Amino acid sequence: MLKILVIRPLNNLSDERTEYLINDRLSFMRFLGLGLSDRMPGAKTVWLFRERLTQASGIERLFDRFDASLHNAGYLPMSVQILDATLVPAPKQRNTNAEKNDFREGRIPQELQDKPAKLSYKDRHTRWTLKFTKAKR
Numbered sequence: 001m002l003k004i005l006v007i008r009p010l011n012n013l014s015d016e017r018t019e020y021l022i023n024d025r026l027s028f029m030r031f032l033g034l035g036l037s038d039r040m041p042g043a044k045t046v047w048l049f050r051e052r053l054t055q056a057s058g059i060e061r062l063f064d065r066f067d068a069s070l071h072n073a074g075y076l077p078m079s080v081q082i083l084d085a086t087l088v089p090a091p092k093q094r095n096t097n098a099e100k101n102d103f104r105e106g107r108i109p110q111e112l113q114d115k116p117a118k119l120s121y122k123d124r125h126t127r128w129t130l131k132f133t134k135a136k137r
Contacts, residue, residue: 001041001046001049002062002066003031003032003033004018004022004032004041004046004049005049005050005053005059005063006066007028007031008046014043015043015044015046015047016043018043018046019040019041019042019043019046022034022040022041023040093122093123095122099112099122103122103124108124
């Protein structure tokens with residue numbers, strides 16, 4: 001049952017979905033040490049086990065021991081976050097070298113201080129990158 005408590009959050013599963021995937025996927029059965037003819041735990045069993053562990057304050061101790069055994073084996077358990085990013089083209093800045101240096105140092109160039117409309121179009125916090133084909137040799 002501990003293994004079920006491990007795979008649920010890793011795959012972001014509900015109890016019902018966990019039951020379905022245990023019955024459906026051989027990889028889940030293999031991970032849990034179950035055979036095709038073994039009785040599979042149901043959603044209610046998974047929920048009840050987790051609830052009773054939580055009420056007895058055993059889930060923290062159980063996972064503390066599990067983390068310690070992973071750490072002793074040389075593993076560093078961490079949760080995974082996926083970041084979905086889209087790169088969009090931005091208008092070319094066409095800044096002079098003096099303006100670039102001022103922006104890097106956090107200053108506003110003198111010629112832009114009295115032109116707030118033009119300054120609003122300048123991205124002062126950007127970091128410049130070069131495409132591989134445009135890199136200077």
